[in-house]
Amino acid sequence: MKADHVVLRAAEEQALRLRQMGYTTEDVVGTEDHLAMFATTEAIAAYHSAETLEQDLRQLAESKPEIAELREIGRSLEDRPIWALRIGERQVSEHKLLFMGCHHAREWVSVEVPYLLAEHLVNNAGQPHVRQWLQRGEIWVSPIVNPDGHEFSRTQDRLWRKNRRTNIDGSIGLDPNRNYGYMWGTLNISTSSHVPSDPTYVGPRAFSEPETQAVRNLVASELFRGIITYHSFSQLILYPWGYTSQPIPDASDLSTMTKLAKRMQQLIRGVHGMTYTPQQSSQLYLTAGDTTDWTYGEYGIPSFTIELRPDSVEHGGFILSPEQIEPTFEENLPAAMEFIKRIL
């Protein structure tokens, strides 16, 4: 989304009020289409729920117990397990990578891409290059970091973003991707807000939530060498910083991340011709307390946020039709493989 406009949901009288305040409004999606986009039965069936994800991850682990193990890394506020599949031979190794999805509830495709990656690695564990990786190190995949929000998005409000915390003012939810502990809370703007009812509410303090605590504890114990966290939408490959428009000061790290981002862009484009633009995270908009600022700022881990399909609200925004799950995964697979090859 571009910096000079904002996409929101509003009733007609709210839109009128915005116009009276001097803003220009434009209907991106008409009311009829908007209603039609709400979780259709087919879409609900095609995308994982927290429950079906658990079943599928368990099945993957059981299919190859010598290389795959399902771990509960924490529990959400509503006591749902947060899962990670550890893939690799059980050798002591410092070569570990982490792929995550679904910090934001409505970003359903961000569950499917890491899940399908896990499935691909387990099913292709016998292929020479995959085998080499799994002997050398471990790949961890946690497709739903925010299971409560995700469930709420499936059953109540398709466009729900946050977790399900009841805030001090009675509003619900904070943004898990603003709750990490590096430069947490240093901004108070619409994209990183201290107002509890805002969609980007940062929370009362860093790591106030069990969901972000689970990731914090996992990263602290496994010391990953690289992290990719999937989101949607807008087709971007983002690297730190998010909290400032200054580049990261370490020239070597900056070069590693910008080169890898460009390479991933080429690989993604090579599959179905889609463009995912590499850029510093703050170029999208400023955010303090996001996942990658923390993993890089605290641990120096090369870290990327990949914003998946589609490229725009006009192409559906958060609502991606189920036929696009597979091509979105297909185009992201070689980029993930390259990331593994270079960083593991």
Ligand SMILES: [Zn+2]
């Ligand atoms: Zn997101």
